[in-house]
Amino acid sequence: MRPSPIISLICPLYNEEDSLIPFFSRLIPVLRQLGEPCEIICIDDGSQDQTLNQLLQIQIQQEEMLTLVVHELTRNFGKEAALTAGLDMARGEAVIPIDVDLQDPPELIAEMVTLWRRGYDVVLARREDRSSDSWLKRNTAQWFYWMYNKIADIPLPENAGDFRLMDRRVVEAIKLMPERQRFMKGLFVWVGFRSTSIYYVRGTRSAGSSKFNGWRLWNFALEGITSHSTAPLRIWSYFGASIAALSFIYGNFIILRTLIYGVDLPGYASLLTVILFLGGIQLIGLGVLGEYLGRTYMETKQRPVYLLRKTYYHSLNQSDNKSDMSHELGQHGPASERN
Missing domain, CATH: 3.90.550.10 (Spore Coat Polysaccharide Biosynthesis Protein SpsA; Chain A)
Known part of the structure; x- marks a missing residue:
């Protein structure tokens, strides 16, 4: 032996x-x-x-x-x-x-x-x-x-x-x-x-x-x-809160400018850019969330x-x-x- x-x-x-x-x-x-x-x-x-x-x-x-x-x-x-x-x-x-x-x-x-x-x-x-x-x-x-x-x-x-x-x-x-x-x-x-x-x-x-x-x-x-x-999840939470805060500030700015100077010609190009940007951010956030959900799914199978x-x-x-x-x-x- x-x-x-x-x-x-x-x-x-x-x-x-x-x-x-x-x-x-x-x-x-x-x-x-x-x-x-x-x-x-x-x-x-x-x-x-x-x-x-x-x-x-x-x-x-x-x-x-x-x-x-x-x-x-x-x-x-x-x-x-x-x-x-x-x-x-x-x-x-x-x-x-x-x-x-x-x-x-x-x-x-x-x-x-x-x-x-x-x-x-x-x-x-x-x-x-x-x-x-x-x-x-x-x-x-x-x-x-x-x-x-x-x-x-x-x-x-x-x-x-x-x-x-x-x-x-x-x-x-x-x-x-x-x-x-x-x-x-x-x-x-x-x-x-x-x-x-x-x-x-x-x-x-x-x-x-x-x-x-x-x-x-x-x-x-x-x-x-x-x-x-779990920092990536927290990062996207902070990023979403920051975008929401900026959107609120910009919305107030638009209201004040409209009250003072009247209604401008609508900016379709800028509106489309903002929508696409926010849509991309949301998809990235969903991808990060999906990574963690996928890991949870694989762990629950206990193979x-x-x-x-x-x-x-x-x-x-x-x-x-x-x-x-x-x-x-x-x-x-x-x-x-x-x-």
């Missing part, structure tokens, strides 16, 4: 067949140097390429102190759902989500573990240089952090992604949150705990391309804002965040591993069909 893991790594995967070999080539030496039992939890989020098959080939070569477990989801649920699945499956005393594209260097794990042993519950990896990202991505990310931190009750640490170390107590606190529409960066921050940061230069992808295009990033930003703040198709171990005959890993996923997902 393998020793219980001290460190759990969560790797969400979607069509990353070209990134796996370079990633494990750099990750395994780092974990060996730790000298602690580790587990690598790979969540195959409905990949359409050879990601799963390559993982199973790599799994055969696992070592005594390193356990690689592959969980296959029934379809592509998205990265936030895959991270949630990984947190549910992780057994380690410290849990580290990491992408396999090597933009987040595995070599930082040793420093994270050192700070964790000094008493920190969360160790953030923050990007001090994002020159590898495009100009548009850098600036839109900066705008998002600025906007989010202006209106959210709990600010996000800037340039910190999912790559971080979390103590078991932090993971258990996150697992208590029942929402289905999940913005994990916000949930990571919301639980609090004692934290510190390390800084690194973000590299380029080792292979493949990002699965987040501009439209998905925009929706991701909306998800983050509406998940952790699981993800569905697990199968879990792969190194040997189908290792009943000790099977009993160790068999558990209910509670409100996030159902128990999986085991190999």
Whole structure:
């Protein structure tokens, strides 16, 4: 029977067949140097390429102190759902989500573990240089952090992604949150705990391309804002009150001018402009309200965040591993069909 893991790594995967070999080539030496039992939890989020098959080939070569477990989801649920699945499956005393594209260097794990042993519950990896990202991505990310931190009750640490170390107590606190529409960066921050940061230069992808295009990033930003703040609703309330006040003042002005100077020629152009302007404002307000109503609708259905198709171990005959890993996923997902 393998020793219980001290460190759990969560790797969400979607069509990353070209990134796996370079990633494990750099990750395994780092974990060996730790000298602690580790587990690598790979969540195959409905990949359409050879990601799963390559993982199973790599799994055969696992070592005594390193356990690689592959969980296959029934379809592509998205990265936030895959991270949630990984947190549910992780057994380690410290849990580290990491992408396999090597933009987040595995070599930082040793420093994270050192700070964790000094008493920190969360160790953030923050990007001090994002020159590898495009100009548009850098600036839109900066705008998002600025906007989010202006209106959210709990600010996000800037340039910190999912790559971080979390103590078991932090993971258990996150697992208590029942929402289905999940913005994990916000949930990571919301639980609090004692934290510190390390800084690194973000590299380029080792292979493949990002699965987040501009439209998905925009929706991701909306998800983050509406998940952790009701400020947009208040803003439109204030904006509507301001327009009503200005309309009242302008109406009084028109009455006074008419009493003094008489009736002018009707301004059809200005009237049409005002009507279209106010109509547009109302539609935007309805859209903001619809975002929150849509989130409420999705939450009331109480569907699981993800569905697990199968879990792969190194040997189908290792009943000790099977009993160790068999558990209910509670409100996030159902128990999986085991190999």
